[in-house]
Amino acid sequence: MPDPSSLVKPSMNPSVKPSINLVDPALYSHGDPFEQWRWLRAHDPVHWHEPSELPGFWSLTRYHDIRTAYRDAEAFSSAQGILLRPAEHGADPGGGRTLALTDAPRHKQLRGLVDGWFAVRSVRALEAEMRDIARGVVDRALESGSCDFVADVAARVPLYVICKMMGVPESDWEYLYDLTSQAFAAGDPATRRFAHLNILGYFETLAAEKADEPGDDLVSVLATAELDGEPLSADDVILNCDNLLVGGTENTRIAASGGMLTFLERPEQWAALREDPSLLPSAVEEVLRWTSTATHIMRTATRPTEIHGRRIEAGDRVVFWLPSANRDETVFEDPDVFDVRRTPNRHLSLGFGEHFCLGSMLAKVELRLLYAELLERGVHVEQDGEAKLLDSIVVNGPQTLPVRLKAA
Ligand code: HEM
Incomplete structure (x- = not known):
């Protein structure tokens, strides 16, 4: 998405109503969704989006409304899916089965199986290996000089780490790297599905x-797990493995490269980190807020609710626009400024409430180690062509980011 600070003033004026269409994928690659979100936050915070090839839905754009809805997981269910999908695609196959797509009590049971693996202590125990992975990836990128930061650097660290945690033999990491790259790539849907x-x-x-x-x-944990005395079905095991692999790679890859692109556009922020590495933790939070890679998260209302006088009926879809919440001017000072020193920074990029991102710690450590590897070695990163942004309403950020890496 274009940097709002570079936009001409008239589009910043929230009293001029832009035409609202948040479900056009091109908006996120070539347009300015922030203009629409800014207007909706100010004038229509519970906006009804008419059906298109997607079903109709309510849009929440304000930080506090999204947090409040997140907090009430009983009224806002995840089991019918958490992403908008065309009616003709039918129900999400993971609905009611995967961690992300279940409600209590099943959700809590599933999460209990795996959450110890993602706790602070476990992630800390992995840190040395993660650092080695980040070092190897940067070494390889330095050897080739010119590369795509997304595919060659940012994608590999989280993929290798989650493969390791899942017990995928190292000899298969590249195979899964190729498959995930194809599965996330823009382009032919048949290739992605395959x-x-x-x-x-x-x-x-x-x-x-x-x-x-x-x-x-x-994978062993899931393959041998029992819930209520019953083993997980083979399909539930596979779908949850998929949830971990996709969850563990896609957003981190885009956040790491979206962050790098932001630093390339604001060299003074990168220089601040180089001078004072103790800023890295707050810089990572700001990268998460700024890139806000999960564009929307959906819930389905389980009972009638009212928000700002709008009546939401049971069965209605309600969509949270996380990048909008993260630029809410009532919560963040100078929300359209990227500042590695920002504090407090209670962004919603990793969700909130019961479904708060399982891999939040892991993602933060991966981002920190990757940037630290570049900073500590004094690697010079230079943009080597235009970044291409993803054409998607699900995740936003760079699809490709050509760079040249030079050793100090
Ligand atoms: C920058 C990186 C990441 C971002 C922006 C991100 C974002 C999110 C968000 C917004 C949610 C909430 C979904 C909802 O409300 O329904 C979520 C949940 C989840 N994330 Fe992440 N994520 C990231 C990294 C990771 C990593 C590294 C993993 C590792 C496995 C992971 C695994 C998951 C899982 C399994 C869930 C579902 C949790 C549940 O429903 O209980 N994520 N993530």
């Missing part, structure tokens, strides 16, 4: 092996 089916197939085989011979890894 890659995704291959990911599911891969985990079907791996989970069967781990069920027979469990190891100390996440």
Whole structure:
């Protein structure tokens, strides 16, 4: 998305109504969604979006409204899906089965199986290995000189880390890297679907092996788990593996590269980090707020509710626009300024409430280690062509970011 600080003044005026269409993917690659969000926050915070090829839905754009809805997971269910999808695609296959797409009590049980793996202590124990992974990735990028920061740097760190945690043999990491790259790539939907089916197939085989011979890894945990005295079905195991792999890679890859692009556009912010590395934790929070890569998250109302006088009926879809919440002028001072020193910074980029991102700690450490690797080694990163932004209403940020890396 273009940097709002570079936009001409008239579009910043929230009293001029822009035409509202938040479901056009091109808006996120070539347009300015912030203009629409700014207007909606000021004038129509509970906006009804008419059906298109997508079903109709309510849009929440204010920080506090989104937090309040997030807090009430009973009234706002995840089990019918958390992303808008065309009616013709039918129900989400993970609905009621995966961690992200279940409600209490099933959600709590599933989360209890895996959350220890993502706790502070566990992530800390992995830190040395994660640093080695980040170092190896930067070494390779330095050797080639010119590369795509998204594919060659940002994508590899989280993918290798989650593969390691899931017990994927190292010899298969590149195979899964290729499949996830194809599954997330813009372009031919058939190629994407085929890659995704291959990911599911891969985990079907791996989970069967781990069920027979469990190891100390996440796939073994899921493959041998029992809930209410019943093992998880083979499909539930595979879909939850997929949820972990996709959750563990897609957003981190885009946030790391969106952050790098932001630093390239604001060299003084990168220089501030180089001078004072103790700013890295607050810089990572600001990268998360600024990039806000999960564009929307959906819930389905389970009972009638009223927000700002608008009546939401049971069964209605309610969409939270997280980048809008993260630029809410009633919460953040100078919300359209990127500031590595920003504090407090209670952004909603990782969600909120019961479904708060399972991998939040992991993602923050991955971002910190990757940027630290570049900063500590004095690697010079230079943009080497125009960044291409993703054409998607689900995730936003760079699809490609050509750079040249030079050792100090
Ligand atoms: C910058 C990186 C990341 C961002 C921006 C991000 C964003 C989010 C958001 C917004 C949610 C909430 C979804 C909802 O409200 O329904 C979420 C949930 C989740 N995230 Fe992340 N995520 C990131 C990294 C990760 C990583 C590294 C993992 C590792 C496995 C992960 C795994 C998950 C899972 C499994 C859930 C579902 C949790 C639940 O429903 O209980 N995420 N993430």
